[in-house]
Amino acid sequence: MAASAQDSPDLSAPPVPARRPRASAKGEQTRARLIAAARTLLSGGMSERFTTRNVAALCGVSHGMCHYHFQDRTDLVLAVVADIRPEWIHPLEEAVSAPGPFAERAERVVELLGRPEGAELSQLHSALHWHALNDSRVRESLEAEYRRWRACFVALFQVLAQERGGGVDPRPLGEAVAAAVDGLAAAESLGSEVDSGAVLRTLISTLAAGTRPGG
Known part of the structure; x- marks a missing residue:
């Protein structure tokens, strides 16, 4: 059975952009805790010990979780810049x-x-x-x-x-x-x-x- 005009897609209409999934509240809390841990290390005069691994340890999360939110330690520093x-x-x-x-x-x-x-x-x-x-x-x-x-x-x-x-x-x-x-x-x-x-x-x-x- 041939599709009616009503059933045909409107090819002239602009594509609807895919909606980005909203970050979970728990994810936002973890990110905030990582930034707080980064602030603690930086303000403690321990720049030489400032690594994603040490930030994760201070925050009490896995190293992989830290990298889920921040690609590297520079991303963490940039987050602190914005945070203050x-x-x-x-x-x-x-x-x-x-x-x-x-x-x-x-x-x-x-x-x-x-x-x-x-x-x-x-x-x-x-x-x-x-x-x-x-x-x-x-x-x-x-x-x-x-x-x-x-x-x-x-x-x-x-x-x-x-x-x-x-x-x-x-x-x-x-x-x-x-x-x-x-x-x-x-x-x-x-x-x-x-x-x-x-x-x-x-x-x-x-x-x-x-x-x-x-x-």
Whole structure:
């Protein structure tokens, strides 16, 4: 019996893409535990012992299970880079993007950056920099994170440019503050007693004052 037109497939219709299976809740939990174990090893100053086998052992899963979620140790490091983003980049982005004039946003930024960085996060940054020196994928990923971080300071001075009605190039001003923050963080990591809040407040206000017409 010949097939009717209603039964014939519509060859003109675009193919329906196959739906990817959703990761199970248990799989997501295992992945999160592996990232937590990776953070523990990295923040403990044990970069030389940072292997997928040691991460799996600390997590309490098989080595094969670790490789099911992460191809190699670089994938694990990249997962840690993404995992700490909400702890240092998102708060800065929120401080800059929240409503208010330049002076108010700048004060939020100063207050945020004036808080001491947690020991774990500080150790993680050091470990990630070490891996970046030895792995191009980590270096590219970490540089992308820092570009996003530096963009926050440029966005801050973009608000000032809008308030002043032009004549202000926010990029060099924002980059200058970002470089100063990096220097302060390095000094603090060595135990130097520096009032970061006071330094940043003075720097930002001085840069802002220098952009005034005739300044």
